[in-house]
Amino acid sequence: MCGIFGVIGTREVSSILIDGLRKLEYRGYDSAGLATIQNSKNDQFGKLSVRKSKGKLINLSNSIKKKPIQGHLGIGHTRWATHGKPNEINAHPHVDFTGQIAAVQNGIIENHRDLSKSLQSKGIKFISETDTEIIPHLIGLEIENLLEKGQDANGQTLLKAVQKVLCLLEGIYAIAVIWSKAPDALVVARRQAPLVLGFGEGEFFCASDTPALVGFTRTFLPLKDHEIALLTPLGIELYDADGMRQHRAPSLLKGTELFADKRNFRHFMLKEIYEQPETAQLWIDRYLPMDLSSENSFPLPIDKSLVEKIEQIQILACGTSRHAGMVGAYLLEQFAGVPTKVYFASEFRYAPPPVSPNTLTIGISQSGETADTLAALRMEKERRNSFKDANFSFHQLGITNRLDSSLARELENVIDIGSGIEIGVAATKTFLGQMLSFYGLTLLFASNNHKRSSQEILALSNDLRLVPQQLTDLIKKHDALSKQIAHLFAETKDVIFLGRGINYPIALEGALKLKEISYIHAQGYPAGELKHGPIALLDQHVPVISIAVPGVVYEKVLSNSQEAKARDARLIGVAPCGPESEMFDELFSIPKVSEWVSPLLTVVPLQLFSYHIAAHKGLDVDQPRNLAKSVTVE
Numbered sequence: 031m032c033g034i035f036g037v038i039g040t041r042e043v044s045s046i047l048i049d050g051l052r053k054l055e056y057r058g059y060d061s062a063g064l065a066t067i068q069n070s071k072n073d074q075f076g077k078l079s080v081r082k083s084k085g086k087l088i089n090l091s092n093s094i095k096k097k098p099i100q101g102h103l104g105i106g107h108t109r110w111a112t113h114g115k116p117n118e119i120n121a122h123p124h125v126d127f128t129g130q131i132a133a134v135q136n137g138i139i140e141n142h143r144d145l146s147k148s149l150q151s152k153g154i155k156f157i158s159e160t161d162t163e164i165i166p167h168l169i170g171l172e173i174e175n176l177l178e179k180g181q182d183a184n185g186q187t188l189l190k191a192v193q194k195v196l197c198l199l200e201g202i203y204a205i206a207v208i209w210s211k212a213p214d215a216l217v218v219a220r221r222q223a224p225l226v227l228g229f230g231e232g233e234f235f236c237a238s239d240t241p242a243l244v245g246f247t248r249t250f251l252p253l254k255d256h257e258i259a260l261l262t263p264l265g266i267e268l269y270d271a272d273g274m275r276q277h278r279a280p281s282l283l284k285g286t287e288l289f290a291d292k293r294n295f296r297h298f299m300l301k302e303i304y305e306q307p308e309t310a311q312l313w314i315d316r317y318l319p320m321d322l323s324s325e326n327s328f329p330l331p332i333d334k335s336l337v338e339k340i341e342q343i344q345i346l347a348c349g350t351s352r353h354a355g356m357v358g359a360y361l362l363e364q365f366a367g368v369p370t371k372v373y374f375a376s377e378f379r380y381a382p383p384p385v386s387p388n389t390l391t392i393g394i395s396q397s398g399e400t401a402d403t404l405a406a407l408r409m410e411k412e413r414r415n416s417f418k419d420a421n422f423s424f425h426q427l428g429i430t431n432r433l434d435s436s437l438a439r440e441l442e443n444v445i446d447i448g449s450g451i452e453i454g455v456a457a458t459k460t461f462l463g464q465m466l467s468f469y470g471l472t473l474l475f476a477s478n479n480h481k482r483s484s485q486e487i488l489a490l491s492n493d494l495r496l497v498p499q500q501l502t503d504l505i506k507k508h509d510a511l512s513k514q515i516a517h518l519f520a521e522t523k524d525v526i527f528l529g530r531g532i533n534y535p536i537a538l539e540g541a542l543k544l545k546e547i548s549y550i551h552a553q554g555y556p557a558g559e560l561k562h563g564p565i566a567l568l569d570q571h572v573p574v575i576s577i578a579v580p581g582v583v584y585e586k587v588l589s590n591s592q593e594a595k596a597r598d599a600r601l602i603g604v605a606p607c608g609p610e611s612e613m614f615d616e617l618f619s620i621p622k623v624s625e626w627v628s629p630l631l632t633v634v635p636l637q638l639f640s641y642h643i644a645a646h647k648g649l650d651v652d653q654p655r656n657l658a659k660s661v662t663v664e
Contacts, residue, residue: 032122032136032658033057034225035242036105036206038216038261039233044099047106048091050235050242055087056455056659057136057238058110061121062090065132066101067213075183076101076213078130082121086653102263103213105206105236107134110658113142114159124163126170127154130210133169135162136238137223140201168195169207185215189260192217193273196258202401204253206236219258224399224436227251227259227266229280234261239399240283240434241451251280252439281434292453297651299454299547303637304505309449309459310630311498313466316448318473322484322491328474331443332427337478339423340390343370346378346406347394348661350457350542351429351464355394356535357629358468364532365490365626366472367481376402379409388423389414396452396460398428398435400661407441429467431460445470454652455659456546458637461539465629469494493627500621500631508618508635509642515616516642522550522573526564527636528557528594529577530587536577536629540636547644547654557583557590568597575639576614577632578605581625588613602639604632 033054037043047064063082070077079099083089087108107122114120123132139145142161149167150156156163172191181187188209196219204223208216218225218236228235230247236259237243243250253259256271268276295301317329343362345355352372359370371383375393379402393407407426414424428441431449438444447463473491476482519525525544529537537554544552555564557576568574574594578587588610595601595613603614606622618635620628644651 032110032238033108033242034105034134034136034204034206034236034238035107036134036208036216036218036236036261037233037246038103038214038263039230040102040263041233043101043104044094046246047104048087048094049245050237051087051106051108053242053244054238055108055653056453058108058658059086059653060109060111060116061085061118062087062106062108063121063123064090064094064099064104064106065123065125065208066099066104067208067210068099068101069213075211076103078125078132078208078210080123080125080132082118082123084116084118084121103208103216105132105134105208105216112138113161120158120160122160122162124158124160124166126166128170131166131170131173131207133162133166133205133207135165135203135205136225137203137221138201139164139199139203141199145198165195165199165205166207168198173209183211185212185217185260185262188212188215188217189258189269192219193258193269196221204238214262216261217258218253218261220253221255222401222404225253227253227261227280229266232263234266236261243283248283249280250283251278252434296645297454297641298452299456299458299641299651300509302452302454302459303634303641305450306459306462306505306634307498307501309463310466310501312448313463313470314495314498317466317470318491318494322473322477322487328470328477330445330470330474332474334478336390336425336443337474339388340368340425340475341388342386343368343390343392344383345370345372345392345394346375346403346410347372348375348400348402350461350539351394351396351400351403353535353539353542354461354464354468355392356538357465357532358392358471360532360535361468361472361626362475365482366475367479368475373406375400375406378406382410382413385413385417390425390427392427392429393437393441394429394464395435395437396431396447396457396464397659397661398430398432398437400437402661404436404440407437429464431463452659455654455657456543456640456651461633462630469627490624490626493624496623497627497630500623501634504620504631504634505638508638511618512635512638512642516639516646519550519573519643520646522571524567524572525550525552525575526560526567526572526594526599527552527554527575527577528560528587528590529554529632530557530583531581532625532629533577533579533632536632536636537575539633540575540577540640543637543640544643546657547640547651548647548649549655550643557587560590561593565593565597568594568599570598570600573600573602575602575604575636578603578610579620579625579628579632580606580622581628604635
């Protein structure tokens with residue numbers, strides 16, 4: 031969560047900061063602020079100016095337009111609130127007790143209460159409710175100590191002060207700091223929260239994510255954990271945690287996927303739903319070969335010798351990514367015959383399963399920066415590395431949409447889902463891309479362990495090739511139907527989603543989408559569990575959405591749906607047309623397909639259903655309240 035953007039150079043930076051923050055607003059939009067330092071003609075030091083606004087970035091942008099602030103050095107921040115309400119006082123940047131130091135932070139300082147008590151005992155008063163405010167105060171005290179010892183007021187003094195303060199902080203952070211007495215210095219640092227540096231022409235940048243750099247530079251360098259950097263108009267100095275100078279070559283941003291254009295769509299989310307056929311086709315072209323019998327059939331970034339060693343798989347993920355993992359676990363177990371379990375990444379660290387040999391751990395994160403997932407993967411790696419048995423095989427695999435992310439840099443094997451940039455906070459096409467990655471893994475493992483015949487593997491492959499056109503047809507049809515019936519659910523308070531087997535995760539995902547963007551309470555259940563409690567909720571005011579796909583549990587799902595209809599619930603089906611579908615009050619029809627590939631299709635009407643209800647209610651579909659696309663705090 032939260033977005034940081036900073037720049038130092040020769041141009042006025044306030045408009046540059048706003049532009050950079052706009053590309054990071056998906057990371058948080060509760061409030062926003064920026065701080066600049068303007069060089070004084072009559073003084074060697076500069077003037078610090080701070081401007082903050084509650085709400086979305088447009089409020090800050092309008093404030094800057096009405097009353098500009100100047101400077102060639104500045105930092106900006108768009109916030110997702112953790113400590114303190116989303117108001118102007120708690121917005122970043124925060125300033126120290128001297129009024130000369132400003133800091134922005136992404137993450138959580140876990141020991142901020144103890145540090146704030148220590149600062150208060152020294153007479154320092156706090157203005158905000160945030161954990162971040164301790165950072166500029168601590169830096170201010172350390173700078174006073176350095177100046178008393180004869181240090182000059184310059185960028186090196188600021189650097190030394192920040193280095194000293196970082197030793198006091200516990201938790202996850204990315205920070206950027208400026209000081210009016212060092213108007214040619216910007217200091218940044220990170221610990222488990224993303225931060226990248228940008229190299230422009232006569233100016234240098236820092237940002238929470240690479241899209242913020244687009245339009246300013248294509249040359250970037252990700253900071254590593256515990257690194258700190260000093261940015262000046264002359265260049266960037268990089269240091270490790272011990273203060274040793276580091277030298278590392280920057281990289282180039284590739285392709286045009288970092289540019290986002292809404293085109294003629296009302297919202298990015300709808301555009302991204304419409305891009306799913308392209309996502310599927312690109313995945314097929316990249317990962318699904320025509321000849322499945324060749325030695326190198328599946329061009330996934332996994333060594334075949336690794337696949338041969340794997341006896342079980344564990345999947346770590348959160349939210350929508352976890353639902354993709356649940357579909358994947360069903361495929362890997364039931365089709366490929368590999369024992370697979372899915373864990374909440376946020377819980378895995380605190381209740382991990384016993385360590386077992388020959389295990390593949392898969393971490394899923396569309397952004398590649400999900401803090402819970404990264405922390406769980408790191409902990410699991412440390413836990414596994416403590417075993418010295420030569421026969422103890424352990425590997426990790428990442429599934430992400432961002433090859434420039436922390437997940438991609440840290441793991442030995444990574445599948446790039448290749449969905450292109452996704453602006454809508456509620457994931458759609460990246461969910462499809464994640465599921466497709468598991469189809470590729472399933473085919474790979476099934477072909478290796480001979481759990482399935484070559485005819486079965488070929489049949490699944492052929493079914494997957496039909497998906498792009500099926501998605502195109504479904505989107506056109508159900509976009510219109512969802513828009514037509516959205517008004518019927520505008521006042522709905524509760525919705526129940528039902529699914530079984532491979533489509534139970536789709537019921538969970540459908541409920542999550544409705545919650546995320548329409549603010550309607552929704553819950554997904556295995557259809558067979560309806561009569562074991564949730565059925566008590568049903569009446570004419572609680573719609574039930576049932577996913578019924580021909581297969582091993584088809585008749586059971588239809589029976590469970592009848593139980594809901596008997597309680598006067600409005601029944602909405604996601605099912606093929608036929609005599610059985612006549613029971614539904616509304617039907618999102620899907621083609622008759624293999625149950626194995628059905629999740630790739632059944633999710634589409636649920637995405638459109640949620641979208642059109644939210645749009646009908648006039649809600650901010652792309653930036654729903656309290657959410658952020660990249661969840662970088664645990």
